[in-house]
Amino acid sequence: MSEITTISQQQALLVAVVRDGQDPRQVDDYLDELEFLAETAGILSVGRITQRLGQPNPRIYVGPGKLEEIAAAARERQVDLVIFDDELSPSQTRNITRELPVAIIDRTKLILDIFLRRATTAYAKTQVELANCQYMLPRLTGMWTHLERQRGGTGTRGGAGEREIETDRRTIRNRISLLKEELVRIDRQMATQRGNRGSLVRVSLVGYTNVGKSTLMNLLSKSEVLAENKLFATLDTTVRKVVLDNLPFLLADTVGFIRKLPHQLVESFKSTLDEVREADLLLHVVDISHPGFEEQIAVVEQTLAEIGAGDKPVYLVFNKIDSYKFVEKEADDLSEPTRENIPLAEMERSWTTRSKTPAIFISARQRTGIDRLRRELYHMVREIHEGRYPFNNFLY
Ligand SMILES: Nc1nc2c(ncn2[C@@H]2O[C@H](COP(=O)(O)OP(=O)(O)OP(=O)(O)O)[C@@H](O)[C@H]2O)c(=O)[nH]1
Numbered sequence: 001m002s003e004i005t006t007i008s009q010q011q012a013l014l015v016a017v018v019r020d021g022q023d024p025r026q027v028d029d030y031l032d033e034l035e036f037l038a039e040t041a042g043i044l045s046v047g048r049i050t051q052r053l054g055q056p057n058p059r060i061y062v063g064p065g066k067l068e069e070i071a072a073a074a075r076e077r078q079v080d081l082v083i084f085d086d087e088l089s090p091s092q093t094r095n096i097t098r099e100l101p102v103a104i105i106d107r108t109k110l111i112l113d114i115f116l117r118r119a120t121t122a123y124a125k126t127q128v129e130l131a132n133c134q135y136m137l138p139r140l141t142g143m144w145t146h147l148e149r150q151r152g153g154t155g156t157r158g159g160a161g162e163r164e165i166e167t168d169r170r171t172i173r174n175r176i177s178l179l180k181e182e183l184v185r186i187d188r189q190m191a192t193q194r195g196n197r198g199s200l201v202r203v204s205l206v207g208y209t210n211v212g213k214s215t216l217m218n219l220l221s222k223s224e225v226l227a228e229n230k231l232f233a234t235l236d237t238t239v240r241k242v243v244l245d246n247l248p249f250l251l252a253d254t255v256g257f258i259r260k261l262p263h264q265l266v267e268s269f270k271s272t273l274d275e276v277r278e279a280d281l282l283l284h285v286v287d288i289s290h291p292g293f294e295e296q297i298a299v300v301e302q303t304l305a306e307i308g309a310g311d312k313p314v315y316l317v318f319n320k321i322d323s324y325k326f327v328e329k330e331a332d333d334l335s336e337p338t339r340e341n342i343p344l345a346e347m348e349r350s351w352t353t354r355s356k357t358p359a360i361f362i363s364a365r366q367r368t369g370i371d372r373l374r375r376e377l378y379h380m381v382r383e384i385h386e387g388r389y390p391f392n393n394f395l396y
């Protein structure tokens with residue numbers, strides 16, 4: 001939906017709270033990710049401000065002194081907005097808006113804005129608009145909305161009276177019921193479509209955003225799904241029939257996951273994710289060149305559990321081995337080895353032997369390991385198929 005604030009070509013300050021016990025390197029990774037999210041939304045990040053706290057301040061997210069520092073930095077650098085790395089509560093949003101000279105946006109709204117822009121099909125648009133309305137409803141005061149703009153409001157400052165806000169709320173509530181009805185209708189249609197797919201084994205590509213799921217989909221199914229170096233390039237599930245050595249199965253490419261994926265989005269993408277929930281096998285794609293890949297695996301596993309797909313058989317596909325960085329440790333360096341100090345071969349050995357989950361190391365870009373991936377996938381699909389149809393030799 002284009003009516004609600006979308007932002008472009010603006011400059012922003014990034015703000016994050018570092019929880020006690022969090023490794024500063026990890027916080028850097030988090031802010032890199034927030035910067036990448038901002039970039040995907042067309043926003044240039046010009047500075048980062050962090051504060052170490054046990055928990056974010058319930059009233060204003062950071063401490064009062066820190067908020068003054070942020071206000072001063074925003075003025076000095078003449079940024080257009082401040083981005084917070086967590087979802088702010090409606091009251092935090094109001095309180096912070098009062099203290100800062102520029103507009104604010106939180107991680108959830110940033111992700112919602114990216115989804116709003118990237119949604120192309122009617123289905124994805126409906127899902128995203130619903131999530132966005134649910135997010136906006138309790139935040140109508142203090143946030144700049146299209147409704148304010150329409151009546152010539154004052155930009156970032158809430159100038160609307162209580163009555164007008166009540167009208168806005170009613171408008172949004174009505175819109176929410178309409179969107180929900182629309183989704184129920186499409187859901188029914190989609191369920192029928194899935195039902196019509198018959199008895200083929202279903203495999204779903206899942207994983208963190210930007211790890212190479214669509215690239216792999218294109219490689220395995222010879223299709224042309226959009227793959228690019230942006231977060232959330234894929235919002236709609238694409239399903240293709242793939243045939244390996246006479247063995248046909250269905251392969252689905254799905255929306256990527258991310259840390260703190262807004263719950264409104266998970267909720268409204270429920271049916272898109274039904275494809276994952278109903279899959280026989282998940283290809284969990286991991287970007288091994290990303291410094292935080294282990295945490296990304298955990299985020300994906302947690303999200304899978306949340307949508308009720310936590311107990312599916314998984315094949316771990318470690319992608320992007322071509323950009324894996326290895327830094328040899330100096331002999332006199334006695335510090336704990338970090339991930340960069342582990343050679344790829346050792347990483348591979350430990351993942352393929354240590355876990356019960358089958359794993360493979362590949363590069364979709366350079367096509368390394370793809371034949372082996374096809375072979376192993378063939379055997380897994382075949383096993384599922386034979387388990388289901390013991391008397392069917394599936395040579396169609
Ligand atoms: N270096 C390297 N880059 C890769 C590889 N595979 C994919 N990429 C790049 O990674 C970026 C993301 O690829 P996608 O296939 O769009 O990733 P995705 O997981 O579908 O991402 P979303 O749909 O946004 O969740 C693109 O720029 C790809 O070219 C690989 O093996 N090595």
Ligand SMILES: [Mg+2]
Nearest residue numbers: 213214233234
């Ligand atoms: Mg994709």
